Amino acid sequence: MAGKVKWVTDIEKSVLINNFEKRGWVQVTENEDWNFYWMSVQTIRNVFSVETGYRLSDDQIVNHFPNHYELTRKDLMVKNIKRYRKELEKEGSPLAEKDENGKYLYLDFVPVTYMLPADYNLFVEEFRKSPSSTWIMKPCGKAQGKGIFLINKLSQIKKWSRDSKTSSFVSQSNKEAYVISLYINNPLLIGGRKFDLRLYVLVSTYRPLRCYMYKLGFCRFCTVKYTPSTSELDNMFVHLTNVAIQKHGEDYNHIHGGKWTVSNLRLYLESTRGKEVTSKLFDEIHWIIVQSLKAVAPVMNNDKHCFECYGYDIIIDDKLKPWLIEVNASPSLTSSTANDRILKYNLINDTLNIAVPNGEIPDCKWNKSPPKEVLGNYEILYDEELAQGDGADRELRSRQGQSLGPRAGRSRDSGRAVLTTWK
């Protein structure tokens, strides 16, 4: 038994268990000595809570950072990105440049969002500026499309407030927090349907930031054709791409599960829009992912026992601008189709190959910069150490020279530091 990795999980998914067994690892319970724990977000809270006083030893590795929620809670992600933009602005960074209307030229990649109830007045002010816009209300602590609804009138939000059995937003502050985001009402449509992208990103360390992009993401399609018409605002089969919602749709296809691989999307876009704009779009997607990670890196508890495989949700609009919608700490490992099973099995396999080098008893001082041969379907997305003295300077230099930001054809950090091709 000695020398074998002892694993525990509280997520009973075959794609996990098959991977552990394939490596000859030994299953133990959480009360025994374990080396590798693939845990839910509830469990990570207990492991790192002050009350439990649990201390991880050098040979223990877990799949979440203690305060992953700084990125994976809808409200905190937006708060951190707003703070990051302000800091860059204060530093005079060219990345924080704004247009004549005061809108960020490059860092405008999350839909305008307010926290409710805290930012209610700010929201009302913004709402009145463009009263014909649609907004999407999302509970901060839920997933799978639960509790989400669309509004286009202030009266709807007032009604919601009343319905949640409170007389004012102030008294609601202890209740469930929501975010309200500007609804991207011009999504890119394929076959008339809205879709979003689910991309996987592995972070092995936040300081220095080192992250990997999984090549095999997918698109999730709605089952009903898209219309921005207000008469369909309540129809979640039109607006929400979550599989948890769409699988209840009449036209849900159980064979392909309403999914396309990202490489299919790429081919489709290359043939309909051209290679150059497609490549620019994917560059920009990578760029906003890196920016979101840079935004939270300073506040992350960069615990050496941790790594994390995030599920990024991205929507592309009809101008081919990508929007970061959300980051998930526990992307679904449920397989809705045969292809899904293969993808998720491989995702875990490749993740383990990086997080637990050689499948041996982990050492929390693990080499977080593994050789290329073990990356599988991962590619380095950003490596701060490689970018040092190169990327940042170059970002500044390029300000004086040409344009900035992937949308403007900005020259990016060094190719070694940042993924530039993704076929």
Ligand SMILES: Nc1ncnc2c1ncn2[C@@H]1O[C@H](COP(=O)(O)OP(=O)(O)OP(=O)(O)O)[C@@H](O)[C@H]1O
């Ligand atoms: N600002 C927006 N504009 C357009 N569509 C949006 C927007 N925000 C969310 N959506 C749609 O609603 C879906 C659910 O939103 P989101 O992912 O934020 O919520 P969730 O319930 O936490 O889902 P998940 O299970 O992916 O965590 C998205 O996949 C997307 O299709």
